[in-house]
Amino acid sequence: MKESQTDLIKNTPTDHKIHDLIKNRWSPRKFADTPVSDTDLQSLFEAGRWAASSNNMQPWNIVWGKKGSETYDRIHNVLVEFNQGWVKNAPVLMLGVYDKMTPDGKENFHALHDLGQFAANMSIQAQSMGIAVHQMAGLKHEEALKEFKFPDSYHVATGIVVGYYGGEMDDLPKDLQGEETKDRVRKKQDEFIFNGDYVKRAEVKPKNQ
Ligand SMILES: Cc1cc2nc3c(=O)[nH]c(=O)nc-3n(C[C@H](O)[C@H](O)[C@H](O)COP(=O)(O)O)c2cc1C
Incomplete structure (x- = not known):
């Protein structure tokens, strides 16, 4: 991240030491004017390309378009109306799509997981370049499938917004502006990490008891 952009790092109260690329990544809804070059995009796609996937099937597909283009x-x-409201200033929009079937016609239960790994790789690569990635489930899945001529066995899982951290608060609808400066929050590890049997979350005692 560039020096001038350090104010765009959100407070991330980690409980243990993690890499800065993970700690400082977050999902903004406003973006700098700086265009994302083809070279930048190729690096992001390349990082995704080298993600692990079940049986190395690489079931991911990405549709992308730069601001000003028809795509x-x-x-x-x-996208759903809520997301349309804030993404309009983003320099690049993408769709994350996966094939639900294996090449031999069986259901690929791991395909969504694999697309997620692609997106995670892409996000961390982007972070190393000062670029933010904001994923979105809020899209018209069936309409997107037809619009981009994917076969029925595919699923358009996510919208993905890509752009350099920055931009102006006024670019955002008023009700979303506060979200840009809020601390990041996460569940505690003992709510979802089990060194043995699963324990229902309600039965997990708060840390101070
Ligand atoms: C699969 C997925 C779907 C998401 N869908 C939306 C969405 O439709 N609209 C939105 O504004 N943010 C969406 N987000 C962003 C999350 O709200 C965000 O990642 C979460 O609040 C954690 O914040 P952080 O990424 O800044 O750590 C989505 C994120 C993921 C990974």
Whole structure:
């Protein structure tokens, strides 16, 4: 991240030491004017490309478009209204799509997991370049599938917004501006990490008891 952008790091109260690329990544809704070059995009896609996947099937597909292009507008059109409201200033929009079937016609239960790994790789690569990635489940999944001519066995899982950290608060709808400066929060590890049997969350005692 560039020096001038350090004010764009959110407070992330980690309980243990982690890499700065993970600690400082977050999902903004405003972006700097700086365009994301083809070279930048190729690096992001390349990072995704080298993600692990079940049986190395690589079931991921990405549709992308830069602001001002027809593809960008087509991706924008298949987002839900809430997301359309804030993404309009983002320099790049993408869709994350996966094939639900294996090449031999069986259901690939791991495909969504694998697309997630692609997106995670891409996010961390982006972070190393001062670029933010904001994923979105809020899209019109069926409409997107048809719009981009994917076969029925595919699922358009996510919208992905990509752009350099920065931008102006006024670019955002008023009700979303506060979200940009809020501390990041996470569940505590003992709510979801088990060194043995699963324990229902309600039965996990708060740390101070
Ligand atoms: C699969 C997925 C779907 C998401 N869907 C949306 C969405 O539709 N709209 C939105 O504004 N943010 C969306 N987010 C962003 C999350 O709200 C965000 O990642 C979460 O609050 C944690 O914040 P952080 O990424 O800044 O740590 C989504 C994130 C993921 C990974």
